[in-house]
Amino acid sequence: MRLSRFFLPILKENPKEAEIVSHRLMLRAGMVRQEAAGIYAWLPLGFRVLKKIEQIVREEQDRAGALELLMPTLQLADLWRESGRYDAYGPEMLRISDRHKRELLYGPTNEEMITEIFRAYVKSYRSLPLNLYHIQWKFRDEQRPRFGVMRGREFLMKDAYSFDIDEAAARRAYNRMFVAYLRTFARMGLKAIPMRAETGPIGGDLSHEFIVLAETGESGVFCNSDVLDLPVPSDDVDCQGDLSGIISQWTSVYAATEDVHDAARYEREVPADKRVSTRGIEVGQIFYFGTKYSDAMKALVTGPDGADVPIHGGSYGVGVSRLVGAIIEACHDEAGIKWPEAVAPFTAVILNLKQGSEDTDAACEKLYRELQARGVDVLYDDTDQRAGAKFAAADLIGIPWQILVGPKGLAEGRLEIKRRSDGSRENLSPAEVVAKIAG
């Protein structure tokens, strides 16, 4: 992508409403624009990141055996009356009526709808286990939206729903999602710690929140620093195999949000030098809720003995749009964002330090073509701004690799490559640059 043809409305000054760093940087980097309280338009740069995150979530859900579908944003009120949540959900639910005065709502979550779909088709225990998920916009009419996309009213969420014949099978489904979540967040460059959590209004008795440690997080958290060094399951983990060893490894180390924090146990189990008391951002939560919805909505399957039984369910959410902010909270410095490569809007940016000069133009064009040919997502800053402005913009938008092409280096046949994450620099030949980034 040529920057001169891209849409990147960078701001030099800080918008006054943005209090936390991720919100400030997202606005300054031209990633989002606020359209109403807690409602954002995703501009091209932000949209690229959102899509990368979404794709990682999707790949790990698929790996875990979940099946993607897509449910609508609007749902009929009657569906929610069946579960009893239409009234219980309260003013956070956005209620709408259509021209026929039918009552609808903009979905804040989809347990009811997925249960309705499930019960319409699945009749036998032999169709289980089943895990269906979608990645769709949700709306929760928060009393006080804030912190940009970290707590918007409209947000993109991955929500998966598992269906199993009994509790033991449901716990295996829960474990598969637990492992998928460990992998998902690690692939994005985040340390997300699973913490025992309250089940809240969704119900059930087993739940973990996945928390990214950050001073600007909304909830207080307490954990044993050992949990930060636990190994994340690798690519070849057998999701259909026995995962209980991994789960117990992760859940035996103390980690809790302030809501369920047990100070006595914390002090008893965690040595003083390993106590971490900080704040965190919730990026995912998983629940096992048993037969709560299948009882209320009569989602029954016929078991091996011929008797109908309610299925055991779980639901598993990832805040996809929130993750964009969470990653920035975890990865930035004074100059701007430092995207982990896996979610970066572009892998590399070419900075032509003397636009209009024959030598640098030719070298940049060649490099740009070669990187593209090698499948690298590359941004070419071909604007006629001065070098300093290009450096500042590149640092701000956080592209992992900056390739500096200027007359000084070219005189010796060299380009300078700067790594955004640690600021390290190397002088390399063009071929070496291509090999390093594409290879």
Added chain:
RNA sequence: CGGAGUAUAGCGCAGCCCGGUAGCGCACCUGCUUCGGGAGCAGGGGGUCGCAGGUUCGAAUCCUGCUACUCCGACCA
């Protein structure tokens, strides 16, 4: 949902007390000079001053009502 504020150009702000027909910095456009860490000079474009009423010869400014947004707290993927 309690409390406190704000609304003037794309962004950040001044002007309002004391009414007289809107200004500054950044950004944008043109030209020249610059050119490896957010350049300089000169010229230029852009605002029914959140909306609706009222007072007045005259309202960004005073009065009334409304709306939107922000911050602190209680609450949430």
